[in-house]
Amino acid sequence: MVVNTIHWFRKGLRLHDNPSLKDSIQGSDTLRCIYILDPWFAGSSNVGINRWRFLLHCLEDLDASLRKLNSRLFVIRGQPTDVFPRLFKEWQINRLSYEYDSEPFGKERDAAIQKLANEAGVEVTVRISHTLYNLDKIIELNGNQPPLTYKRFQAVINRMDAVEMPAETITSEVLKNCVTPISEDHDEKFGVPSLEELGFETEGLTTAVWPGGETEALMRLERHLERKAWVANFERPRMNANSLLASPTGLSPYLRFGCLSCRLFYFKLTDLYRKVKKNHTPPLSLYGQLLWREFFYTTATNNPCFDKMDGNPICVQIPWDRNPEALAKWAEGRTGFPWIDAIMTQLRQEGWIHHLARHGVACFLTRGDLWISWEEGMKVFEELLLDADWSVNAGSWMWLSCSSFFQQFFHCYCPVGFGRRTDPNGDYIRRYLPILRGFPAKYIYDPWNAPDEVQKAAKCIIGVHYPKPMVNHAEASRINIERMKQIYQQLSCYRGLGMDASLLATVPANSNFGGNGTNPRAVCTVTNEGAGGSSKDPSVQVGMSQTERAQSVQKRRHEETPLESSSKSWKQSK
């Protein structure tokens, strides 16, 4: 029987470490690698031009690599549920493969496709290769709940089996006799579209700072490792003015699109570390970037409401302000705070900003200054940020807005001070906000405080050429800390009439409260439940017996009982 295979690229846009592709090639007579482009996406969806361009680069790169193997990429317009039945018939398909997608929407989509495949008698091959581990196993190991603190997550990771080795790269040897039927009009029917064809205006578009594709990704990986080896230092580098700029060794967008396999990165890091540090066991912090990603994927995989506040069991319900005008100023870099505006400008122009810059603007939008919902910020990042995918983006925004994961909220990033401490000279500001070039370092972070002569000399009058600051940061942060305190006090069922002295104790202790996935809201009944009895103390929650309340308070106070292994080193690979 002739075996005709389709490999469906979604993420995992690479030929190295692609186990689902590799496995499905075995015994196949024909292979067609497809990418499905939903026609509704471009233009209407929340994906900006940089994201599209990156994706198209990735697709072109894949196509080029496949050409070298006498194959091609097939880009197909349509929705998967419409496309597949047609292709199954037209191409007489009996095998379908794709990389496992852990996100709730992805799982739903794939379940529908699996069903169609079963009906058409098509064998489906799915493999995990977008994450280091099988996320379901992590959840299982944690008592069937995703770990809600990073510390707990690390402890669970320590008990997992070793990360699987990357699969062999697809080469002509791997392909053997498997061929791809290519028609004369392939480019017309299945070619990678251009930005113009997708409806984008490309006049004036500067060269991509982050070129997409597997080839670029692998090159960057080598450079990244070279730099680490040369420095012989695996500590987290100190933040300086340079860190803010796009780095030629930055890897996050490539990990997101799957141009770079996270497992390849993991193993190469491990090998390098062992070489440089003479076989010492690598510490957990070495894989920080990869583990954070893994953490958010794990937390999100079973939660379809992960990207919302309403109906999301792990998200604190915070009475955010609805203010489209203020949101627009933030999104478009018109807040009047040069630090914030420069970051948002870099984001819009290039598609990447340093993670501390992300913290700064996220804090400003939400719990720091504007008190606008993190969901709005998440949507803006989704549009502009190259490495923002659903799980990581939503998770990070919840984290940064102190909406989940038991974060202390006392630490507020000052939109003036933080930038000034990072880049005292202000070069970053001048680069992305040329209108402020004329300001001396002393005033470039708070130009509204500059005397008139300085503003005139800089040829930039605040309020005319550059906006005045949209909030008073001291006032805003003062109000917002009070709000956060109110919210967390309610969460911890603190219903006493007195004032709570401690700021730090307002946030429930990380461990038991969240470690086993207990909904932080479930413990506390909402106001107006129960009437507090007659003249009795209204602080008694009627919905909850006295013992229950005492127990929950006790639970909160205990520190984490560590899981078996307290050592943070990785298990040796088998």
Add this chain to the structure above:
Amino acid sequence: MKRGRTGLKSQCQIFPSLGERAKRPKWMTPAQDWGNLPHHVVLQIFQHLSLVDRARASSVCRCWNDVFHTPDLWRKFEFELNQPATSYLRSTHPDLIQQIIKKHAQHLQYVSFKVDSCTESAEAACDILSQLVNCTIKTLGLISTARPSFMDVSQAHFVSALTVVFVNSKSLSSIRIDDTPVDDPSLKVLVANNSDTLKLLKMSSCPHVSPAGILCVADQCHGLRELALNYHLLSDELLLALSSEKHVHLEHLRIDVVSENPGQTHFHTIKRSSWEALIRHSPKVNIVMYFYLYEEEFEPFFCEETPVTHLYFGRAVSKMMLGRIGLNCPRLVELVVCANGIEPLDEELIRIAERCKSLTAIGLGECEVTCSGFVEFVKMCGGRLTQLSIMEEVLIPDSSYNIEQIHSEVSKHLGRMWFPDMMPTW
């Protein structure tokens, strides 16, 4: 709970109404008629229901409706006033609000208003307040959940609404009116009617109150135990008034020190003797200070011994100031620093460990401390540190410790597992 509710409802449908009593099966005695359940039983059940469910249940029959309006169920209420254009949250239904004002104003004892950033919401709150005549409210809270919209209400409107409650309640014990346009005359009215019962007054950021206004409260309300205000209202006279013989022990004093723009506010100093008088009178008082100042504005503070117990620096605070705190704040229990800078704070922390023997909680944001310095600090404090919230970037590895080692070293000295606070990296 839900199962029970639907069970009850469907049961009610099975059981016939009064008119059809004759058709009921013989084994069914009148006592088993759901509509005839004793009041206190229905009341108990209602106390476990949410307001929405209770409201629904109240339309089942007259008896249940009566229970719904039992005074005991209306002692405590939180009015939520939001506009769809400015908030994602729902509002308390206007019909319900009307019902409460009509039937239950006199039952309300613990009342709060939560308003969003829209002026309309704050005005609606004031309207309700104005109608709470004939009430015996004990606790009142005016809470803005986002921007302080009470400040946008006309001062006259606000003050007249507030004084309705002040005059009529005569038994107010706890009042929270932060970020409102309350003024000295309204405080006078408060005092004239509630001086015997007032225990808690939270009024941070009320710009229309003067030091004389708050002094009047301290002078007359001898039961006042908890007070929150801004620094400009704090005076030597106030501290002395709170320490007078007739006055109860003060339990909690919260002071917000806020500056609008650098150099624009002048901060007066409080005499050491005034602080001493306060501590002599109330040795266990918590003195909580929140600072939102520019670095150069800290000069007037902590030059002499200051009995503060909880300190929060919401902006950057200088190394020198942290040094002063180590020297002059022997009662310090909690220190939280949002940001400092890029010079290690080793010395300052160690001095704080030495001299602030009551310190049990510390939080450090954007600061730097060498790992060795930090270990030294933790060693000196030992197990008394119940809250140690240090951002990961604060700790600078040195020749003695790197990031991995520090966590186990610190855990050892604390006697429990400890990790720094982390932030996601991409």
